[in-house]
Amino acid sequence: MEKPRLSRRRFLLGSGAVLGVAAGPRAARAQARRGHIIAGLSERMLTLDPANHYSISSTSVLRHVYDPLLDVTNDDKFVPALAESWKPVNNTTWRFTLRKGVRFHDGTPFTADSVLFTLKRVRDNTKLIKSFVYQDLEDVRKDDDYTVTVTTKRPFGSLPAHLTMLGMLPPGAAGNEDAFFGKPVGTGPFRFVSWTHGDHVDLEANAKYWKPALPKVEKLTVRFIPELSTRAAALRAAEIHVIDRVWPDMVSTLRATPGIKVLDTPAVEAQRWHFQLAREAGKDPRIRKAVSLAIDRNTIIKELLLGYARPVVSPIPPGLIGHTNLGQKPYDPDKARAILKQAGYQTLTLDFVLMKDLYPKQLEIAQAVAAMLSEVGIKVSIRNLEIATAREQRTAGNYDLFFSGWAHMPHDPDWYFGQWFTRAGAEKLTRFSDPRVEQLIAEGRVPDPKVRQQKYEEIEKILWEEEPEIWPYYSVAIYAISDKLRNFEARRDYYVLLHEVGIA
């Protein structure tokens, strides 16, 4: 009988197994982590400072480098990240208990000092883009190394939501921020490697990430490809694995390409075309009503957006706190005509202002709306203006109806209400003013979710009745991915998050 020979391959396999056992779970984890994901995002990243932007692309990239105190899931639940727990002590005080044993990429431990530095920095440095949101912070106090108490000048129920968008920084960044943001360190699942401005960012796995077995891949590259057709071509050529912001009319081409999957999900965004409430047309509730009745929302959704939008049943999209189903707005051109006749309007012209190329199919939709309104005797003049000019026109009040959308970004409607339905917020926008609504918004700022739900429902009922805005549809977020990706989640906040995603 021939003596069994130990082949080279067997020997290597055997010794690998021995080494694997000896090295313990970390090595096993590293073995499971493999591959390189390349994402193509629609918007170029502008900064590596998590407090200095409100860009979705930058949020997507930076979420991989920095961890916030809280995360928000795709079904709008706030879950622990660097804070293990949080609770309101009273209406103006929040207490956060921090996760222990977390380290920044440079080895410094994450403690209450990081939270103090990050929150005080964003509040006090008013040059930072996110600073205005945190002006209500009164004090940020360290109770011990892992407990922080935040007091606010007025109730700030949406604070946890806002904190999902603020990555925690090491206090060592103080005083040399330029150098720090040249090569930043966070506690996130990936380490920053390099950024070729305008082109791509390279990240590598943080092998010591505090969440076990994450991230799933060794390397992550995010390329910035603003043109949708180029983004789609790169995906079809298998150069990248995922793209965001797919438009409805691109879906069939992508679906027809072997190896590509298209995913969609209702977004946290509601389209809302607001009236200038101090001008003749917007001031008269009868005209607002007639305009609303004359718009066939279902046709817009079906024909122009090819089904990639959802009918609106209240200003706040489903899933968010405050959402309530108030039923769809009816399409009834006869009734619209009757209302206008009764109100004595023979000829009426509406100035409909658009921010050029901002929303999918917006010009076609505006033209369809113009045709629908002409059916009831309202002439629409569409002004498709460059974004800065359109906003300037809005500030000056030179519009009747303004085409816009609102992504309820920290998955909370407080910002939307506070900005658009308070006198101070809406002063240079829609000129909305209603003391009842303003009172309810103030009352809805408390931390208690039950109170917030109740107040927001009341606000929505008033708005639904008065229609200071037309809510034509809830947007749908569409992504296309390579079928090699595992566990990719189409996010309703348009983020592209890849630390739990693997690649075959």
Place this chain on the structure above:
Amino acid sequence: MRSYLVTRIWQSAVTLVGVSILVFVILRVVPGDPAKMLLPEGAPQSAVDELNRHLGLREPLWVQYGIFLRSVVRGDFGQSFQYRSPALRVVVERVPATIQLALTAMALTVLVGVSIGIVAAVRQGSAYDYAGTVLAVLGQSLPNFWLGIMLMLLFGVTLRWLPTSGFHGWQSLVLPSVTLAAFPTALVARLTRSSLLEILGQEYIRTGRAKGLGEPRVVLRHALKNATIPLLTVLGLQIGTLLGGAVITESIFAWPGMGKLVVDAIFFRDFPVVQTILILSATIFVVINLFVDLLYTVIDPRIRYG
């Protein structure tokens, strides 16, 4: 020559100051508020005012210009509003991509354009001439964006020979530079053909042939050299245009060049970046024009200045 040079340099300096004033004023006169573009749509007016104060936009225009001019002399073009870092750095980071694309497109233009022009002129009326004319007409009439997307779909998506977009390695340079070169190549081909034809009919060419010079020497040495003057003017202008950025080509191929940067900066009212790019472009334009004017004297010794 020396006094000519001094005058031209002086004129160039005045031109550049004029450009800086014009750019500065126009940017601030057009509607649009930079702070509003930086902040999210729902930022309160107080935040807008505060940010504008930080950006130095609440000062009177002449004070802003004074500060700007003083800084520029020190090489400081201000902080980019969008990128929150020095505008000059933001622009300079895009220079390698811009120069690579411009020079490759220029090289293609000269090589292909002049070659087609020569062949078409020397073989006037032949199939080569007609083919050259067809190519030239196509090159000048096909829109950039269409050509770019077609090349991308064919060579990137279907054949997978070249990357569809991005800025990594020479392969990614091929499609954008061919797209960008299409128009100037056609222009140069037509111009070479027509000016060469004109010169090939001249007496001294006939003399050259009569004294027994070979055809290549007649065409390349005697005719082409004289046909180069109008070509140089066009090429000089084209280099300026290409270096200033090729917005459409850059957009299609996600090329991180200056063209797209400036357009985005204009849309976002990022004044420092727009100012930096326009002033640098104007400087390049002025310098290249000066250089081309001086080059004439080298190419054609009959031209003398001063």
